[in-house]
Amino acid sequence: MSDWVRAKIENAPKLDFGDVFNDSVALFKKSWLHGLIMQLVIIAITIPVVMIFYFPIIALAWSESIDGRYNEEAVEAYLSEMPLGMIFFYFLAILAIALVSLAIKTAFFRMLKKLDENEEVKTGDLFYFFKKEYVGKMILMLLVTLGLSILFGMFCGLPLIYAIVPMSFFNIFFAFNPEWSVGDMITNSFVLGNKKWLISFGLIVISSILASVIGFLMCGVGVLVTSAFTYHPVYVIYKKVIGFDN
Template identity: 45%
Template sequence: MDITEIQNRIQNAKDLDFGTIFNQSIELFKKVWVQGLVTLLLNMVLAIPFIMIIYIPLIFTGFMDLNSGSYDPYEPYGQSDVSPVFFIVMAVVYIFMIVAMSTIGLGLKAAFYRICKLKDLEQMGKEDYFYFFKKPYLGKTVKLGLAYSGISVLATLLCVLPIIYAVVPLSFMVVVYAFNPDLSISEIIKLSFDLGNKKWLISFGLLFVSGLLAGIVGMLMCFVGIYVTASFSYLPPYFIYKEVIGFDEESDQMDRLEKLSTI
């Protein structure tokens, strides 16, 4: 499916029913909550090395200051012996960490959407959580993660309203990439904003309600349950994409044959 056809489907999209999509999300969640939990745990495990990269030097620097004797934390004019260059380097490393974690989260979430499609349409196929980290798509996943982080940071710096608006197109960015990985980065971003603008209100409402419900139910399950329910908030964008754009039958058949050949 090329970008022109997808844009036509977005422009000619029918009205969506809030209750129908919400109920569909609940039914699909019953089938994929285990896969959603695995996706979240993988995200946490893969993010640990990048978090350690930035926290270990900071902890080491703190110990160096305490043991050097030249820095008194209770002295109002006390200064650390650490060079300002160190903090500049750490700022660059921190940005790298944000981009890396965004890339990991985006790739795993896109793979989760492919698994959701298998469960939803009752197709045969392999549950490949690292599909978008393989050679054909790794570079594009990194670039899209960089774009995702850049848009998020820019929207946040512009105060509250832009990030409230951007959360909808950003949620569709992962879905569009999951089912159209051969499109260019600019095309994926454009289609995400086209779909987000077309269905912004119902999308934001579904994201808000599903996220709130997932959080409340998770906290009622002794807080640990939030790891189980978190993936529920991922499902409304999937069904909005399915209803507005849908899936190309020919490419679906080719994907099915590809998955069967890898089992």
């Protein structure tokens, strides 16, 4: 199904770091507001779940406070005696948040393509993958991502540094090839990541640093605006190497 992609990757021209970066900046000028909305939507979904988890702990710490200070022993006792059912519920809640975040970030790549081609973009586009036909693949992709992160992270972190690049392409392959199997998405992500590893790694690092520094200079809140910039080099590389004429 994806042989044409591998052929394009193998025959891809050499990418220029400056060209990819400049194209990413130009696209970010069009997409920054939508990137901000994406972050706010994810936060809005995450906060209620986090509050459900932390509110009982905070309430307990204050109710058992000593001289106006948190009672750490009471909190530790609460956590150690937490029923397995509650632990399982929190675990599922965390996975649900991760799954929703994955679906939204994947859809954001489709929004970038529309903005890049000067097409109309709606906030509802962020929920493109909130459909039952994608749920199974999204769950499998999430589990594979977590599994690989844990596996590579066990070896002193060095394999994880390598894997950051191909894993960065997981979402974009899903975004534009949702009919593929998860195995094809992951395989082609590693093929592209290996072929363009150095430039991809450099752009991911630079874009992450710039997003953090500029966001910090904007009183910290600016990170919500700049953090989405890290997706743009991945999109531009995919566009230049594979394109959308499949």
